[in-house]
Every structure is written in structure tokens, then in C-alpha cells.
Amino acid sequence: MAEPLVIAVPKGRILAEVQPLLAAAGVVPEAAFFDEDSRALRFATEDPGIALIRVRAFDVATFVAHGAAQLGIVGSDVLGEFAYPELYAPVDLKIGYCRLSVAEPKKLAETDDPRGWSHVRVATKYPHLTAEHFARRGVQAECIKLNGAMELAPMLGLAPRIVDLVSSGRTLKENGLVEVETIVEVSSRLIVNRAAMKMRAGRVVPLVEAFRRAVNEKAAA
Structure with a gap:
């Protein structure tokens, strides 16, 4: 069985805004993920092929750029500051303004x-x-x-x-x-490791599309 896709999510104020978006995209984490007092850093989801890590916002881009995580959620400020060429930002999540x-x-x-x-x-x-x-x-x-x-x-x-x-x-x-x-x-963006987008397209691309649909459905509601 292939290693789970890892999605890096920032700690802090944005967690509450991320929760409904993850759910709408079909990513349902274990309860401890939204417990800010939890010291755990890696979390399972209802899909055994997807795991989440919760790290500092600046570190989300680094984990994804270096392939330790395949996707992430991070502010456009962080993307601009680091300008990693390994990152692709296909979806503006329209949260974290x-x-x-x-x-x-x-x-x-x-x-x-x-x-x-x-x-x-x-x-x-x-x-x-x-x-x-x-x-x-x-x-x-x-x-x-x-x-x-x-x-x-x-x-x-x-x-x-x-x-x-x-x-x-x-x-x-x-x-x-x-x-x-x-x-x-x-605003916050969904970011993807460019190599993962090619090598694991079968899993990554549908997930990107699920997030895009979730954003569009929220905007239309």
C-alpha cells in the first residue's frame, strides 16, 4: 500500500476556518486535530490514504517544498516570502484574510x-x-x-x-x-509539491479538485 498523502496545516487562528473546508473536501480528521491543547503533530483521517500534520505557518511551505508533505494550507504571505519554485498554489481557499x-x-x-x-x-x-x-x-x-x-x-x-x-x-x-x-x-492557499502533482497525480489531482469544489460551493451558498 502506498504511503498516505500528507497535508500540512498551520497551527493557530486559522484552524477554525480550515475545519469546514477540510470536511467539504472529504478530509475528516480525528478529533484531536482540532484540540489546540494536543501535543500530537501528526493525525489520522477517516481516509487511511490521507494524514494531516499541524505545524507553524512558515514551516508548512518548507515541509511541502521539500516533499515531506505533498499538500498544505498556507497564507499567500508565506508563499511570497519564500518563493519556493517547488510549490504550486492551485486554489485560493478564500479564508484567513x-x-x-x-x-x-x-x-x-x-x-x-x-x-x-x-x-x-x-x-x-x-x-x-x-x-x-x-x-x-x-x-x-x-x-x-x-x-x-x-x-x-x-x-x-x-x-x-x-x-x-x-x-x-x-x-x-x-x-x-x-x-x-x-x-x-x-488569503490562505492550497499548495502542492510539484513533483507529487506529477508522480502521485491519481491521488493529488482529485484532492485538489475537491478543495476547489468546496471553495466554489461555499461561495455559491
Whole structure:
């Protein structure tokens, strides 16, 4: 019997949005998958030919690009940051909506005009996307890589601005920051390892089509 297809799914806030989409695509995980307190990382589904892993969002792309997982669900922000050539993103799942934005302290924003920037120093988890964005505008960007707690950077003098994902904006507000520029709108995508798409087409292609139908049916409802 062939090894099960492995689908990598990100931990965190998106799990609730992923659940009905997986079910509609015929992927029904064991109950522990949606238990955020569970320490397990690999989970069975009702289909013995499909398994799920639950990993950090940035790691989803890496697992799939290197063939450890054949499919994954990940934000377009991660795809843009890593730009793995081994990945194919055939379906916009239309969940996990947010945006990658530049933010700065409210007091600074009162007199600041992004159109006048020639050089910026930012703390971000997205140095590649950030540098690319500012380069297109002719702005030199000095990016300091952080993996979390971005909002502390302006507070502690590490960098006057940050680039981070924003959904409701509540975290920024609670830390005295405001958005001043949107870099890119983000949604979650179904990604596939290109080699798996060819070598295991008989299993992978119908699964991709099942996700596409699930998205279309949700949109039509």
C-alpha cells in the first residue's frame, strides 16, 4: 500500500476556518486535530490514504517544498516570502484574510508621510517581501528579522516601524501603533509539491479538485 498523502496545516487562528473546508473536501480528521491543547503533530483521517500534520505557518511551505508533505494550507504571505519554485498554489481557499502592513507609533504617524520616505528601518518576520515592496518604491529598507513580538521593536528602540500581518488591528492599537501603508492583501492557499502533482497525480489531482469544489460551493451558498 502506498504511503498516505500528507497535508500540512498551520497551527493557530486559522484552524477554525480550515475545519469546514477540510470536511467539504472529504478530509475528516480525528478529533484531536482540532484540540489546540494536543501535543500530537501528526493525525489520522477517516481516509487511511490521507494524514494531516499541524505545524507553524512558515514551516508548512518548507515541509511541502521539500516533499515531506505533498499538500498544505498556507497564507499567500508565506508563499511570497519564500518563493519556493517547488510549490504550486492551485486554489485560493478564500479564508484567513488579513493584510501585511507597515505600522508605526501613533505619535510618529501624526506628522509622518510615507510618500516622503527614502530610507526605512523596520522590524519584521518578512524581510524579503518588505525589501521588495520598498525597492519598487525606490526606498532603501533596513530589515531587522524578528519571529514574534514585533510590537516591542518601536517601544524598545530596535526599529521605529514594523511590518506585520494585521487582521482586526487590535494588537497594534493596544501597543500604541497605527497602520500607515498596506504592502499586500493576504488569503490562505492550497499548495502542492510539484513533483507529487506529477508522480502521485491519481491521488493529488482529485484532492485538489475537491478543495476547489468546496471553495466554489461555499461561495455559491
